[in-house]
Amino acid sequence: MASSSSKSLTFFSINLFLASFLLLSCNGLKVGFYEKSCPDAEAIVKNVINQVLAVAPSLSGPLLRMHFHDCFVRGCEGSVLLNSSTHQAEKDAEPNLTLRGFQIIDKVKAALEKACPSVVSCADIVALVARDVVVATGGASWNVETGRRDGTVSNITEALQNLIPPFTNITGLKERFQQKGLSVKDLIVLSGGHTIGTSHCASFKNRIYNFTGKGTSNDTDPTLDTNYIAHLRKACLPNGPNNLVEMDPGSFRTFDQSYFLHVSKRRGLFQSDAALLDDSETKAYLESHKTGNSTTFFTDFGVSMVNMGRIGVLTGKEGEVRKVCSKVN
Incomplete structure (x- = not known):
């Protein structure tokens, strides 16, 4: 017969397990949500990507960025994918006009509908695609929690109110992330997503030509490296086209930690990148990750993506599972 102390230990262990389980599943998401309903779901997504x-x-x-833009407006419920006949959906808001890859989400959805009709949500597809593009470009994988349901509302005004402008200072960045339940560490780690992709000149042009509004030849952002300004001016002429510029020069198609090195050298493309040098916690992380092994950043990025992926999710009987990602059922 077990002693009273061993019984107490067993009881404690069981309750600790149950508490951990409830903590992990309280938002309705879990790793392997489609294990029985669509066992090949994640493999299908990865294959298409x-x-x-x-x-x-x-x-x-753009596909990684899409997950950010979805989660920060109404939560991670696929509203960024919805079309509007009157052009009043999230994707019609100016910050989303440069988003690309909607047809790829549709391609993934079509493959999943063929295998498992009306099972995998568009919101989960966006989250899985974000993970798979990171892996495909050299980053490390992480376990994506799934079980999201799709929202039925997409509003242009909400996108304008919730998406973070590229000129936001550190105070504004921390406030915006805190409002979504994300930490200062999440802020600096997720900013590292700028290691892949490009941006249009319009998002940073004021930093290299007309920062204070004086319009003089040297009216530039003093926090920006002068040599980098000269480089950017070659790509972005004062009255030239809205060209694309690499966010992480030299490795914009490789997921690595070189973004942190560029920012530490005052070569972050956006004011929101430069702002990461204005806070002790974000600066410390940036300085410690500007060289060396990427393992810690890769691990942190997966954790922060999971945290972001929990924002405002719809689960259970909330929302729906769209048959076509661009329109409600």
Whole structure:
């Protein structure tokens, strides 16, 4: 017969396990949600993404960015994918006009519908695709929690109110992340997503030509490296086209930690990148990851992506599972 002390230990262990389980599943998400309902779901997503990036590698950045833009407006419920006949959906808001890859999400959805009709949500597809493009571009994998349901509302005004402008200072960045339940560490780690992809000149042009509004030849952002300004001016002429510029020069198609090195040298493309030097916690992380092994950043990035992926999720009987990602059922 077990002693009273061993019984107490067993009781404690069981309750600790149950508490941990409830903590992990309280938001309705879990790793392997489709294990029985669509066992090949994640393999299907990965296969499509690998095929796409083999011929269109420039889509990696936009597809990762899509997950951010979805989660920060109404939560991670696929509202960024919805079309509007009156052009009043999230994707019609100015910050989303440069998003690309919606047709790739549709391609993934079509493959999943063929295998498992009306099972895998579009919101989960966006989350899985973000993980798979990171892996395909050299980053490490992480376990994506699934079980999200799709929202039925997409509003242009909400996108304008919730998406973080590229000129946001460190105070604003920390406040915006805190409002979504994310930490300062999440802020600096997720900023590292700028290691892949490009941006249009319009998002940073004021930093290199008309920062204070004086319009003089030297009216530039003093926090930006002068040599980098000269480089950016070659790509972005004062009255030239809205060209694309690499966010992580030299490795914008490779997921690595070189972004932190660029920012530490005052070569972050956006004011929101430069702002990471204005806070002791973000600066310390940035300085410690600007060289050396990427393992810690890769691990941290997976953790922060999971944290972001929990924002405002719809689960259970909330929302729906769209048959087509661009419209409600």
